[in-house]
Amino acid sequence: MRAEISQYKKETVNSWCPGCGNFAILNGVPQALVDLGLSPDRVIVISDIGQAGKMPHYMRVNMFNGLHGRAIPLAVAAKLSADDMTVMVHLGDGGAYGEGGNHLLHAIRRNIDITVVVHDNYRYGLTKGQASPTTPYNTVTSLDFDGVKSGPVNPLALAVSQSCTFVAQASSADKDSIIEMIRAGINHKGTALINIKQPCVTFDKVHTFKYYSDNCYRLREDYDPTDREAAYRLVHSTDAKVPLGIIYREDRPTLDEALLAGKNRPVRDTPLDPKAAEKLFYKFR
Amino acid sequence: MKVNIRLAGEAGQGIATASDMLGLIITRCGYWAYSHNEAESRIRGGLNFNQMSCSNEQVGAVEDQYDILAALSTRALETYAPGAGEGAVIIVGEKDENFPAAFELKSLAEQAGSAKSIGVVANGVIVRLLGLDRGIAETAVREAFVGREKLLTLNLAAFENGYNAASEIKTELKLEMPPGDPDAGRLWIAGDEAIALGAVAGGVSFMAAYPMSPSTGIITNLARWSKEINTVVEQAEDEIGAINMAVGAAFAGARAMTATSGGGFCLMSEGISLAAIAETPVVIALAQRPGPATGLATRQAQGDLMLALHSGHGLVPRIILAVRDVGDGFYKTARAFDLAEKYQTPVIILSDQLLMDSKATVAPFDLAGLPTERHYLSVEEAEKIDDYRRYKYTDNGISPFIAPGKSSKIVAVDSHYHLENGTVSENEENSAKMSDKLRKKAATIAGDLTDLPLGIDQTGGGGLVITWGSTYETVRAARRDLAESGVDFDLVNFDLLWPMAQLAGRIKKMIADAKKVVVVENNITGELTGLLERFCDRDLLTTVDKTTGRPFYRRELAARLKEVLS
Numbered sequence: 036m037r038a039e040i041s042q043y044k045k046e047t048v049n050s051w052c053p054g055c056g057n058f059a060i061l062n063g064v065p066q067a068l069v070d071l072g073l074s075p076d077r078v079i080v081i082s083d084i085g086q087a088g089k090m091p092h093y094m095r096v097n098m099f100n101g102l103h104g105r106a107i108p109l110a111v112a113a114k115l116s117a118d119d120m121t122v123m124v125h126l127g128d129g130g131a132y133g134e135g136g137n138h139l140l141h142a143i144r145r146n147i148d149i150t151v152v153v154h155d156n157y158r159y160g161l162t163k164g165q166a167s168p169t170t171p172y173n174t175v176t177s178l179d180f181d182g183v184k185s186g187p188v189n190p191l192a193l194a195v196s197q198s199c200t201f202v203a204q205a206s207s208a209d210k211d212s213i214i215e216m217i218r219a220g221i222n223h224k225g226t227a228l229i230n231i232k233q234p235c236v237t238f239d240k241v242h243t244f245k246y247y248s249d250n251c252y253r254l255r256e257d258y259d260p261t262d263r264e265a266a267y268r269l270v271h272s273t274d275a276k277v278p279l280g281i282i283y284r285e286d287r288p289t290l291d292e293a294l295l296a297g298k299n300r301p302v303r304d305t306p307l308d309p310k311a312a313e314k315l316f317y318k319f320r
Numbered sequence: 321m322k323v324n325i326r327l328a329g330e331a332g333q334g335i336a337t338a339s340d341m342l343g344l345i346i347t348r349c350g351y352w353a354y355s356h357n358e359a360e361s362r363i364r365g366g367l368n369f370n371q372m373s374c375s376n377e378q379v380g381a382v383e384d385q386y387d388i389l390a391a392l393s394t395r396a397l398e399t400y401a402p403g404a405g406e407g408a409v410i411i412v413g414e415k416d417e418n419f420p421a422a423f424e425l426k427s428l429a430e431q432a433g434s435a436k437s438i439g440v441v442a443n444g445v446i447v448r449l450l451g452l453d454r455g456i457a458e459t460a461v462r463e464a465f466v467g468r469e470k471l472l473t474l475n476l477a478a479f480e481n482g483y484n485a486a487s488e489i490k491t492e493l494k495l496e497m498p499p500g501d502p503d504a505g506r507l508w509i510a511g512d513e514a515i516a517l518g519a520v521a522g523g524v525s526f527m528a529a530y531p532m533s534p535s536t537g538i539i540t541n542l543a544r545w546s547k548e549i550n551t552v553v554e555q556a557e558d559e560i561g562a563i564n565m566a567v568g569a570a571f572a573g574a575r576a577m578t579a580t581s582g583g584g585f586c587l588m589s590e591g592i593s594l595a596a597i598a599e600t601p602v603v604i605a606l607a608q609r610p611g612p613a614t615g616l617a618t619r620q621a622q623g624d625l626m627l628a629l630h631s632g633h634g635l636v637p638r639i640i641l642a643v644r645d646v647g648d649g650f651y652k653t654a655r656a657f658d659l660a661e662k663y664q665t666p667v668i669i670l671s672d673q674l675l676m677d678s679k680a681t682v683a684p685f686d687l688a689g690l691p692t693e694r695h696y697l698s699v700e701e702a703e704k705i706d707d708y709r710r711y712k713y714t715d716n717g718i719s720p721f722i723a724p725g726k727s728s729k730i731v732a733v734d735s736h737y738h739l740e741n742g743t744v745s746e747n748e749e750n751s752a753k754m755s756d757k758l759r760k761k762a763a764t765i766a767g768d769l770t771d772l773p774l775g776i777d778q779t780g781g782g783g784l785v786i787t788w789g790s791t792y793e794t795v796r797a798a799r800r801d802l803a804e805s806g807v808d809f810d811l812v813n814f815d816l817l818w819p820m821a822q823l824a825g826r827i828k829k830m831i832a833d834a835k836k837v838v839v840v841e842n843n844i845t846g847e848l849t850g851l852l853e854r855f856c857d858r859d860l861l862t863t864v865d866k867t868t869g870r871p872f873y874r875r876e877l878a879a880r881l882k883e884v885l886s
Contacts, residue, residue: 036728047743076728079572084735092734092744097724099571099733100744101564102594108561109568115552116526116574120725141557294552303573303723305525305550309654309690312521315545316684319507320348 038074040065045095056156056207056233056244057086060125061093063213064152068121070218078121081110083135085127085161087154104134107142110149116303118291121221122148128155132168132188142226143199145290150220150227153190156235157242164238177238190230191270195263195283200225202266202283207233208247212279219281225289232277247277254280261285321376323495324383325446327439328369328400329392329413331359338439339370341464342446343679345457346374347508350500352681354379354646356674356871359618367396374450376498380645380680381797384873387493388449390442392425409491411445413438422488428481437478444482445489451496454483507682511646511675512537514682515605518653519577520549521690522603526569526576528556530584533617534673535607538579559584563591563604570600571733573696573723575657579605582624583613585631592632592666596758598733599711599719601660601667603653608672608789610869619869620674622789623843626850628668629818635755636666637717637762639769640818642789643671646680652815654690661695663765664718670817672842674871675790696720702727709740713753717760766819783809783885784834788817788848791840791872798878807882810834814848824855831856838884840864842872 036042043065051057068078075096082088084103091098097120101109106124114122131139131153142151157174159165164177169190173182194202201223205212213231220227232251234243258280259265266283299305327339339355346353352375359368371386373379385405391397392413401410401419412421425445429438440461447457461479465472509517516538519527529539543553552574556562562578569576580588585606595602606628610621628640639659643649652669660667702708702722708729712719719740724731732742737754739745777796787795792813799811812830820827831837831852837860839849846863853861864880866872 075730076725079724081568089744091732095730097731098742099568099598101567101598101735102590105560105564105591105594108556108564109571111554112526112528112565112568112574112576113572115554116569116572116576117723117725120572137557138561141561290554294554297547298552299550301573302525302550302552303569304726305523305575307523307575307692307694309521309687309692311523311549312517312650312654312685313687315517315520315548316507318545319509319513320505 036074036076038069038072040069042075043068043094043096045093047093049093050089051086052237054236055086056235057090057154059207059210059233060152060154060213060231061090063210064217065094067214067217067221070214071221073121078123079113079117080123080125081106081113082125083130085130085159087125087127088130090125104130105138106130107135107138107151111142111145111147114147114149114291115294117301118295119301122150123221124149124151126151126153127159128153128157128167128169129159132190136168140197143194143197143228146200146225146287147290148224150217150229152217152229152231154233155190155230156233156239158235158238160235160238189270191282194228195266195270198285199228199283200285200287201227201281203227203229203281204277204279205229205231206247206251206277206279207231208244209251209279212253216281223284225287250275251277251279254278321498322379323374323388323450323497324386324405325372325374325388325390326369326386326400327372327390327392327442328367328396330395331366331368333392334436334439335368335370335392337464338443339372340679341440341460342443343372343681344508345443345447345452345460347506347681348456348460348502349452350502350504351376351497352378353508354381354678354680356382356678358870367399369396369400374497376500378681380793381874382674382794382871385875387495388446390425390446392438392442407492409449409489409493409495411442423485425482428485429478432478432481433474437475440475440478441482444479445486448483448486449489449495453502456502505684507684508679509646509682510537510679511643511649511671511677513541514646514649515643515653515669515671516541517685518650519603519657520545520551521650521685521687522654522657523575524577524657525551526566526574527551527553527578528562528565529579530556530559530562532581532584534609534676535579535581535605537676538605559587560591563588563602564594566602567591567595567598567600570602571598571723573726575661576601577603577605579607581607581609582611582615582627585624585627589631592638593634593636594735595666596632596634596636596638597735599664600733601664603656603660603667603669605653605669605671607676608670616869618673620672620871621843621869622670622672622791622841623845623847625670625817625847626845628670629851635758635762637663637758637765638665638818639663639667639765640816641667641669642815642817643669643675644792644813644815645790646675646678647682647685649675650685658691663761664721665761665765670789672790697722699727702729705729710742711738711740711757713740713757716764717757718764762819766822769816769819770822777811782835784812784830784837785809785881786812786814786837786839786848786852788814788841791842794872794874794877795840797874798881801874801878802882805882807885809881809885817851820851827852827855831860836862836885838862838864838881840872840877842866
């Protein structure tokens with residue numbers, strides 16, 4: 036099937052706030068997929084609960100909107116079972132770095148061929164404005180009336196320190212950055228983490244579209260994403276500027292290659308044959 | 321004829337290896353063995369023992385008496401010799417002035433070349449006492465040390481030393497087995513192995529689990545066999561990851577499984593609820609141990625029935641099966657995969673520490689009745705559907721499924737209430753339809769599962785004893801004992817624990833008709849008793865329970881049943 040943008044269009048009622056940073060992602064994803072020649076039947080989009088989690092409902096694509104924080108295990112298993120499919124995960128900063136933090140850590144360890152896109156807007160939008168793990172210190176939220184008293188997670192530093200094999204950042208204020216990074220992430224063999232900085236127009240009056248337009252910058256041509264030291268320095272920088280582009284990249288054997296070696300693939304198509312058990316009887320005789 | 325043997329010592333003395341070898345020898349010689357272990361939760365030190373029955377008929381009851389005791393350490397000797405049966409043969413591991421013996425296993429092991437071969441020396445003695453075929457026994461010893469010449473020579477010598485020394489033992493007991501059936505091709509297999517093998521027969525293609533006693537053997541065995549089966553096996557980062565991975569794999573079209581014990585199953589609760597609304601099949605093996613919380617990590621209980629029944633919020637159209645004995649684990653597990661996929665719902669297989677860690681001789685598993693067809697749409701069938709909707713409303717509540725990417729059809733799956741096409745929706749009219757769909761599905765399952773209700777052993781006796789899970793075999797053996805002294809009862813075992821409402825009439829009548837009803841279960845909470853209360857007057861039920869983390873033993877059970885039924 037030839038891939039076309041129109042195949043991804045779905046008639047739905049959208050419940051995001053007007054001007055939400057999610058729209059840039061919703062529009063960018065199908066473009067990236069079509070650029071790669073992928074039609075909706077070849078793609079699985081897995082999300083969790085939150086505003087970000089709604090995204091696949093607004094697209095015509097194979098999808099699983101799972102439990103809050105649990106999109107990554109769904110995706111890991113879906114990829115291992117149907118490795119001929121392109122598997123993409125969309126989570127908010129809460130699902131990725133809070134509720135689902137352990138699963139992200141282990142997806143990085145596994146280096147499995149999935150693309151994890153985090154809609155990082157410093158808030159829990161769906162539940163009306165509480166802090167997320169990335170909300171800056173002292174920010175007043177709908178639960179922290181005196182301001183958040185815990186420091187924010189640094190997701191890029193976390194990913195780089197654990198040698199995530201593809202770490203990138205994009206922003207809703209730079210639509211093309213979203214399309215380019217998603218394309219590159221899907222092309223990358225291994226876990227691809229793409230953190231997308233987006234405004235929450237309803238709950239965050241500081242980090243607006245203008246804020247991101249003013250503070251985001253594209254990494255220069257001479258920045259080498261395979262240079263670990265450079266990546267370390269970049270992600271630990273106290274500079275308020277927001278780098279966009281591929282932060283770190285390396286190639287390492289993937290879990291799917293390792294576990295599926297020697298197997299008939301995709302494993303989901305294994306024919307049902309009880310005699311497979313009979314072949315093992317010798318172990319007990 | 322049945323001979324009971326206890327092999328005891330400190331952890332690390334090779335008891336598991338030696339008893340495993342002995343059971344294999346008994347099986348290959350054409351007899352039936354059944355054994356269970358009791359051990360402290362340690363890697364080294366701490367008393368443990370293997371309790372084995374050897375018979376010319378199939379055995380499965382848990383015994384605490386022994387005709388032969390091989391005590392590999394002094395502490396084992398002092399602890400277990402007093403409890404040995406009348407005239408029992410005591411094989412001494414280390415000389416002890418309180419227990420005069422013709423020989424000491426330790427010296428025989430050292431003479432062979434290493435004190436570590438003490439278990440094999442014991443096997444040599446026991447094989448001689450039972451009159452088992454020496455050639456078959458030595459082949460088993462040889463196979464255990466294939467490729468390791470030094471150890472092979474050493475252990476064969478150890479076996480020989482034991483075999484020869486046994487001639488010095490004088491006993492009144494009849495220990496030599498009558499002729500066996502060595503061509504029967506029987507299997508010597510553990511409870512967890514049988515469940516794993518049943519999963520293979522049931523088509524498991526994805527397994528994810530987090531290690532937790534006593535369930536770990538299931539994933540370990542599938543991992544061990546992974547080059548011989550087309551299954552992906554992955555250790556999960558935690559139990560929440562495990563259940564969600566199983567659901568994700570099933571969504572992608574694989575046959576998925578996970579395994580855990582009570583504490584891990586608690587963590588899986590939301591995931592089970594997800595499987596219910598997403599309508600993804602998943603097989604969950606829950607191997608029970610005493611709770612609450614960490615409880616007794618390596619001990620026996622069957623206390624998680626209500627947990628299995630109520631975990632996962634909302635309406636979860638679940639199926640709960642309980643494994644009766646080692647061989648049954650194979651068939652129940654294979655069946656579980658079929659049921660899970662047919663009804664697109666979670667199926668929980670309950671087992672327990674005793675069952676998982678027991679080993680038994682079983683007849684080769686009969687594959688003839690096992691399903692060979694999956695329950696999904698073929699690509700051709702799917703392509704014929706004009707507007708494929710994953711959650712199409714149907715009369716029985718089950719919607720035809722094809723995995724994403726197998727056809728051109730788009731498959732949308734969701735954890736919210738959703739429309740037929742999988743899109744999230746709060747619409748009230750649709751919500752009524754979805755609630756109805758889940759109810760219909762549960763009703764369909766209950767209507768279909770009438771062939772898996774109760775295993776019944778009826779004699780028309782006065783009392784009725786009800787069991788579930790691994791207590792069945794021991795109660796059955798106790799029943800044979802009591803029949804000899806004129807105490808008789810009907811025995812009913814629940815293989816299917818849920819759905820149960822469709823059996824309400826039968827259960828009510830069965831209980832009302834009996835002179836006395838006794839539920840035997842190894843837990844503090846009276847799990848099955850509590851469930852049966854939904855169908856009868858509580859006053860009609862008496863519970864015989866055990867709360868110490870040990871299995872029921874045949875002798876004590878016979879005594880307690882006699883008291884309760886008289």
